[in-house]
Amino acid sequence: MRVEARKLANGDQYFSFVYWDGEKRVRLKKDACPTFESREKAEEWAKAKEGEFECTKARIIRRLQWKTQFYEFTKISDDYIEDCKKIQPNSWKNTEFYLHQYIFPFFLDIKKSNNPNNWSLHFEDFKDWLEKEATGVKKSKKIIEYATKNHCIKTLNTFLSFLMRQNLVEQSNVYKVAAFAGSKVNRRDANSLISEEEFRVVHGLLKETNFLAATFFETAYWTGMRFSEIFGLSIDDIFMGKLDENVLSTALIDHKIEYFGYIVLESQPAKKIRDRLPDGSIKRKPLKGKPKIGEKHNRLVPIISKELFNNLVRLYKIQIEKFDRKVYGPNPKDYVLFEDLTHSEAVVTLRNTYGQTKYQTKSYHCCRHTRCTELVGKTRDFVLAQMWLGHARQETTLHYTHIYQQSARVARKKSQKVDFVD
Numbered sequence: 001m002r003v004e005a006r007k008l009a010n011g012d013q014y015f016s017f018v019y020w021d022g023e024k025r026v027r028l029k030k031d032a033c034p035t036f037e038s039r040e041k042a043e044e045w046a047k048a049k050e051g052e053f054e055c056t057k058a059r060i061i062r063r064l065q066w067k068t069q070f071y072e073f074t075k076i077s078d079d080y081i082e083d084c085k086k087i088q089p090n091s092w093k094n095t096e097f098y099l100h101q102y103i104f105p106f107f108l109d110i111k112k113s114n115n116p117n118n119w120s121l122h123f124e125d126f127k128d129w130l131e132k133e134a135t136g137v138k139k140s141k142k143i144i145e146y147a148t149k150n151h152c153i154k155t156l157n158t159f160l161s162f163l164m165r166q167n168l169v170e171q172s173n174v175y176k177v178a179a180f181a182g183s184k185v186n187r188r189d190a191n192s193l194i195s196e197e198e199f200r201v202v203h204g205l206l207k208e209t210n211f212l213a214a215t216f217f218e219t220a221y222w223t224g225m226r227f228s229e230i231f232g233l234s235i236d237d238i239f240m241g242k243l244d245e246n247v248l249s250t251a252l253i254d255h256k257i258e259y260f261g262y263i264v265l266e267s268q269p270a271k272k273i274r275d276r277l278p279d280g281s282i283k284r285k286p287l288k289g290k291p292k293i294g295e296k297h298n299r300l301v302p303i304i305s306k307e308l309f310n311n312l313v314r315l316y317k318i319q320i321e322k323f324d325r326k327v328y329g330p331n332p333k334d335y336v337l338f339e340d341l342t343h344s345e346a347v348v349t350l351r352n353t354y355g356q357t358k359y360q361t362k363s364y365h366c367c368r369h370t371r372c373t374e375l376v377g378k379t380r381d382f383v384l385a386q387m388w389l390g391h392a393r394q395e396t397t398l399h400y401t402h403i404y405q406q407s408a409r410v411a412r413k414k415s416q417k418v419d420f421v422d
Helices: 039-063 072-087 092-110 116-132 146-165 196-209 211-223 227-231 247-254 306-324 343-354 364-379 382-389 394-414
Strands: 002-007 013-020 025-027 238-240 261-265 267-269 284-286 299-303
Touching: 002 039, 013 039, 072 092, 072 146, 092 116, 092 146, 116 146, 196 211, 196 343, 211 227, 211 299, 211 306, 211 343, 211 364, 227 267, 227 343, 227 364, 238 306, 247 299, 247 382, 299 306, 299 382, 343 364, 364 382
Parallel strands: none
Antiparallel strands: 002 013, 013 025, 238 261, 261 299, 267 284
16 A cells, blocks of 8 residues: 655645555545554554455455456457347346356356356356355445346346357256246335325425425326436427327226326436536437337326426426527437436435435335336226336236235225214
């Protein structure tokens, strides 16, 4: 570890500490180390800390050992990821993460198995390792969730299928690893739902402090849209009036669902931070589960709350004024309704607001579960819910029947007292 003398803006001197973690040069944050009056004392402290950082360095080097010790896997990995980019244009980065953080470290580092033809000998050990030892990257002491374990297993299976297509392994030497049972996967239940009373309380508090965050929460609750979909809503996506005659509009009429306008979703921001490019445009990607951006792959979402529709119109008018002045260019998709709301601000504001209430803290995704549960429970129309929410598989929608029934049982237990109402 190296000690460097640095100066603050006011001229005061302090000592900074730099070390190599096995991958990159790292400077300790100023508040992560004591203040020293002399270089001698700073160097004494640095020597004492070197042992701790050497352990971290060794762990990282071991994790990346496959890149040098098993050099052929670097090219195989690159070829596999290029293949994934074609098949999974929206999720290949997740696949790359699971491959490098869990698959390769287990088979190449822990098991020292350089031949994928022999990996099937360790499949049960791999599942046991995932269940008992595999930890998260950010929270290195916490065992990964079952959903993550199943993502790792899926990545292993697709990687082996790729190797078979490339004639790099014999089909007789490998077989698909079974995922962990669905009962083990952390799934949402009735406790994740947001009641109308809870929504009114939280939404009311949000309106007092942050109108944009309040409208974002309101949009999530009444539409069931994903966070990134709302985050990318533009003036090109909002429409007034009724839908043209189609399956969705017919279902809404059949179930007597009133709506005041609708949203046409075609894409979402490519990144959470929603950065603008030099020309003012926002880079976008297809909706989840869709292969590309286009009219063929869009989704219609009714706006069933008059208050929500009017609040979205307020944001719409602000962006229309900017569009008329061509602030970000000629494409209406670049004029997003929630332009002045950041990802972290939306999340932190909702969390802090829940802290002021009696309710258990919920996420924006709980709004999506709530809307789907309400649709499935009240209409029993799975096609309507699947079209509205944009589920790729109907099995996902079917799951909400169970949640609605559970919610109904909870409601029955609350009170048996019956009396006149005001």
